[in-house]
Amino acid sequence: MDRAPRRLRLGCAGRGEVTVVQWQSTRYGYVVKLDPGEEIVESLHAFAVARGIRAGALSGIGAAGPCELGYFIPGTHEYVRREFPDEYEIGSLTGNWSEFDGEPFPHCHVVLGGDDFVAYTGHLFRGIVTVTCEIHVITDPAIVHRTRRPDLGFNPLDLPNE
Numbered sequence: 001m002d003r004a005p006r007r008l009r010l011g012c013a014g015r016g017e018v019t020v021v022q023w024q025s026t027r028y029g030y031v032v033k034l035d036p037g038e039e040i041v042e043s044l045h046a047f048a049v050a051r052g053i054r055a056g057a058l059s060g061i062g063a064a065g066p067c068e069l070g071y072f073i074p075g076t077h078e079y080v081r082r083e084f085p086d087e088y089e090i091g092s093l094t095g096n097w098s099e100f101d102g103e104p105f106p107h108c109h110v111v112l113g114g115d116d117f118v119a120y121t122g123h124l125f126r127g128i129v130t131v132t133c134e135i136h137v138i139t140d141p142a143i144v145h146r147t148r149r150p151d152l153g154f155n156p157l158d159l160p161n162e
Contacts, residue, residue: 021047029056029139033132040064040127041108048104053097055140060093062133067112069122077153084120087130088112100146100155
């Protein structure tokens with residue numbers, strides 16, 4: 001297996017800019033490095049489209065800000081969303097890959113910490129890299145599907161029990 005570092009030009013529809021994601025193959029998937037100014041979720045989505053990722057796990061560290069996190073309230077079926085405008089250390093970025101509406105879906109949660117050492121955590125809706133973001137991607141050749149469930153307020157995995 002050729003594990004030489006690569007650069008991949010990705011079009012990120014949200015900003016209309018072209019992102020260059022650096023990545024390298026590993027035995028179990030990839031290592032991805034995002035640079036300052038890149039949006040984490042958008043870049044991961046574009047990377048998954050380019051590499052055909054439809055199932056797997058991700059784990060990362062780095063620094064980002066501003067970030068938008070969410071906390072899901074089961075009783076209202078809605079997310080409480082909060083903007084974190086400063087720069088934060090990413091103590092943990094974790095998540096999984098699936099397919100939703102025919103597109104790769106990176107489902108990410110994050111723990112952020114500032115210079116006061118207070119931690120904030122939640123669903124990552126958006127985060128702009130400020131220093132770097134280094135992410136290990138473990139892939140699986142399967143396709144794991146998500147299903148649209150407006151009655152729940154989120155889109156859960158749809159697993160066939162096989």
